[in-house]
Amino acid sequence: MTQAVRKTILITGASSGLGEGMAREFAKQGRDLALCARRTDRLEQLKVELEQAYPTTRVSIKALDVNDHDAVFRVFKEFKQEFGSLDRVIVNAGMGKGASLGTGYFYANVQTAQTNFxxxxAQCEAALEIFREQNSGHLVTVSSISALRGMPRAMTVYAATKAGLLSLTEGIRADLxxxxxxIKVSCILPGYIRSEINEKVKNTPFMIDNETGCRLLVKAIDKEPVQSYVPSWPWAVIGFLMKRLPLKWVMKLG
Structure with a gap:
């Protein structure tokens, strides 16, 4: 069965990293884009770039801090009114601050918890209100391979939020x-893709560049899977092992 073409796509956190990269890939396909992020200067540059490169692609941008929950609902509704419908919403905005618990960095850990979960x-709620009214749509959440097990140091809270997002997405799908x-629901678990959130991380195995990663993300999303590791090799295998090996062995995989 052929998947429905999702013409209008909303992406949060679209001013950099995976969000920006996915926007470029979807623009190549001729999709219309509703892009939002805190940094509107970056969004303005991206809008100009995409409209010049792909004149038939419609691009709308709005400022949005996803931690302003009222604004999330307002901005999503404004995009819906502007385009007439939203066919896909990609919950992508996130952050990776943090440190080992008990070392004085609660302020950073709680920011990550609030932003990532x-x-x-709020984004899932706002998207599904629109999708339920339309009786159609595709909700995509961007989790992480780290969602599969607890992680140490700076990754501890980040991994916990991504695990929570994975479970939330499955619960939404169960309800639907x-x-x-x-309404379709997908959770994407990227492996190591070089973007601004991890640009300072060194000596990481299986890291791929942002352009390649975003191309593979879009390819996976368009298949509308229940769940997908991106790239599938080697992360499908590593994911299988991560869920089964003792924790001290899991720490050696990455």
């Missing part, structure tokens, strides 16, 4: 299955 919840809804 509570703000993601129970009600026989046509």
């Amino acid at each position: 509570v703000a993601a919840l 299955i129970k009600s026989n809804s046509p």
Whole structure:
């Protein structure tokens, strides 16, 4: 069965990293884009770039701090009104601050928890209000391979939020299955893709560049899977092992 073409795509956190890269890839396909992020100067540059390169692609941008939950609902509704419908929402905005618990960095850990989980919840709520009204749509959440197990040091809270997002996404899908809804839900688990959030991380195995990673992300998203590791090799295998090996062995995989 051929997947429906999702013409209008909303991406949060679209001013940099994976969000910016996915926007470029979808623009190549001729999709219309609703892009939002805190840094509107970056969004303005991206809008000009995409409209010049792909004149038939419609690009709308709005400022959005996803931790302003009222603004999330307002901006999503404004995009819906502007385009007439939203076919896909990609919950991508996130951050990677943090340190080992108990070392004085609660302020950073809680920022990551709020941005990566509570703000993601707001985005899912806002998207699904629109999708339920339309009786159609594709919700995509961007989790992480780190969601599969607990992680040390700076990754501890980050991994926990991504695990929470993975579980939240599955719960949403379960709810929609129970009600026989046509709304689709996907959770994407990227492996190591070089972007601004991890540009300072050194000596990481299996790291791929942002352009390649975003191309593979978009390819996976367009298949509308329940869950997908990106890239599938080697992360599908590593993911299988991560869920089963003793924790001290898991720490050696990455």
